[in-house]
Amino acid sequence: MNYHQFLSYLIFSLLICANAVLAQTTETAPPAVDLRMYQIIDDVSAERIEQDIRTLAGFGTRNTMSDTVSDTRGIGAARRWIKAEFDKVSEECGGCLEVFYQHNPTEKGAGSRIVKDVDIVNVVAIQRGTQHPNRMIMMSGDIDSRASDATNYTIDAPGANDNASGMVGTIEAARVLTKYQFPTSIVYAGLAGEEQGLYGGQGLANYAQENNWELLGVLNNDMIGNIEGVDGVIDNRTFRIFSEPVPPTETEQQRRFRRFTGGEVDGISRQLARYVHQMTTTYMPEMNPMMIYRLDRFGRGGHHRPFSDLGFPGIRIMEAHENYNRQHQDIRVENGIEYGDVVEGVNFPYAKKLTAVNATTLAGLGWAPPAPDSVKIGGAVQASTTLAWDMSDAPQLAGYKVYWRETTAPQWTYSRFVDKTDQHTLEGIVIDNFYFGVAAVSKDGNESVVVFPSGLIPRE
Ligand SMILES: [Zn+2]
Numbered sequence: 001m002n003y004h005q006f007l008s009y010l011i012f013s014l015l016i017c018a019n020a021v022l023a024q025t026t027e028t029a030p031p032a033v034d035l036r037m038y039q040i041i042d043d044v045s046a047e048r049i050e051q052d053i054r055t056l057a058g059f060g061t062r063n064t065m066s067d068t069v070s071d072t073r074g075i076g077a078a079r080r081w082i083k084a085e086f087d088k089v090s091e092e093c094g095g096c097l098e099v100f101y102q103h104n105p106t107e108k109g110a111g112s113r114i115v116k117d118v119d120i121v122n123v124v125a126i127q128r129g130t131q132h133p134n135r136m137i138m139m140s141g142d143i144d145s146r147a148s149d150a151t152n153y154t155i156d157a158p159g160a161n162d163n164a165s166g167m168v169g170t171i172e173a174a175r176v177l178t179k180y181q182f183p184t185s186i187v188y189a190g191l192a193g194e195e196q197g198l199y200g201g202q203g204l205a206n207y208a209q210e211n212n213w214e215l216l217g218v219l220n221n222d223m224i225g226n227i228e229g230v231d232g233v234i235d236n237r238t239f240r241i242f243s244e245p246v247p248p249t250e251t252e253q254q255r256r257f258r259r260f261t262g263g264e265v266d267g268i269s270r271q272l273a274r275y276v277h278q279m280t281t282t283y284m285p286e287m288n289p290m291m292i293y294r295l296d297r298f299g300r301g302g303h304h305r306p307f308s309d310l311g312f313p314g315i316r317i318m319e320a321h322e323n324y325n326r327q328h329q330d331i332r333v334e335n336g337i338e339y340g341d342v343v344e345g346v347n348f349p350y351a352k353k354l355t356a357v358n359a360t361t362l363a364g365l366g367w368a369p370p371a372p373d374s375v376k377i378g379g380a381v382q383a384s385t386t387l388a389w390d391m392s393d394a395p396q397l398a399g400y401k402v403y404w405r406e407t408t409a410p411q412w413t414y415s416r417f418v419d420k421t422d423q424h425t426l427e428g429i430v431i432d433n434f435y436f437g438v439a440a441v442s443k444d445g446n447e448s449v450v451v452f453p454s455g456l457i458p459r460e
Pocket residue numbers: 162195327328
């Protein structure tokens with residue numbers, strides 16, 4: 001072999017090697033990012049969000065018991081406008097949304113804040129999944145608002161941040177995501193009766209249960225537009241993700257299993273919260289998501305709770321620094337301090353960012369394969385840990401990802417892609433020192449929520 005022959009032999013061999021590597025990676029490993037996510041983030045419009053928040057605040061009050069006849073003032077006008085917006089979005093995608101009112105007639109005295117008979121009406125829009133029409137991921141905001149006295153339904157209560165911001169973010173997410181098709185259904189919901197005691201959420205949670213929705217989770221957006229805290233902190237990057245540790249529907253048997261195998265910070269809502277955190281750090285690394293290991297703010301409530309009460313995963317997404325002068329307050333000036341939830345208190349680019357966090361999460365779960373079923377774990381007194389699960393036959397499935405982390409770590413730290421298989425052994429990883437989970441991964445790189453093991457692999 002002369003020098004030239006050797007050189008071409010060398011190049012030829014290198015090409016074969018490169019091809020082999022290329023073939024292996026393209027056949028088995030999905031991409032680390034889905035480039036469509038960047039388009040989704042860009043498409044969310046701060047201008048449209050501003051316009052819509054002004055429209056909703058412009059209805060004067062959206063108190064749950066306010067006027068329903070007027071077309072310019074009260075919750076009736078507001079919900080008709082919201083429904084019309086969803087209808088418009090649907091028209092533009094060839095009727096891709098099922099838009100409807102979900103009614104919850106409630107009698108006077110049902111709670112201390114229900115001072116007259118009222119139909120608590122939610123507005124729901126479903127973008128039906130192409131493969132799993134009954135499997136849903138939901139984003140919600142609230143239609144209603146309140147002033148200092150929650151039962152005063154005539155006084156002005158613009159509720160620009162609480163919670164026109166979350167409601168408008170939900171409509172905007174629908175505008176952006178209806179340009180795509182998803183195997184899994186996406187639900188966009190406007191809920192009423194929040195300020196009277198979470199009535200609308202309760203109504204829709206019951207509706208979901210009665211209609212056997214396989215609800216993967218609820219992203220409850222409540223106040224996503226304020227960047228100026230009552231403590232003086234101004235921060236347009238940080239936001240909070242509230243999630244409770246374990247579901248309130250946990251059985252005694254599950255509780256006992258958890259006591260001996262771990263998982264007190266790994267409930268289904270917590271995994272959904274981690275998913276939002278991971279999507280944010282992957283696609284919007286300029287943002288600072290803050291995991292809060294709590295159902296909601298200290299002693300306070302939100303519309304994800306009625307869903308959690310029925311065993312559905314639910315989290316609250318919201319600003320990091322609340323301004324109490326601007327929520328649940330009559331509009332007034334007192335001792336030089338301006339009170340009231342007016343449009344001037346909303347930062348629209350920030351509301352856009354939090355809407356984009358939701359939109360990428362909905363898209364990720366919309367495109368992901370079904371999460372692995374019946375995840376089991378084994379490996380006590382061995383130098384390795386094994387995870388096993390039921391494999392799905394979803395066409396978009398590329399394989400699974402085994403995750404693990406140290407027991408004190410808040411996020412999944414380590415992962416390994418394992419192809420289309422129904423079990424994997426992590427050699428040299430001792431089960432006692434880590435927590436483990438499994439996610440399904442699609443060919444375009446979108447992952448399901450991580451599933452924490454709920455059973456043991458029988459010892460051989
Ligand atoms: Zn409120």
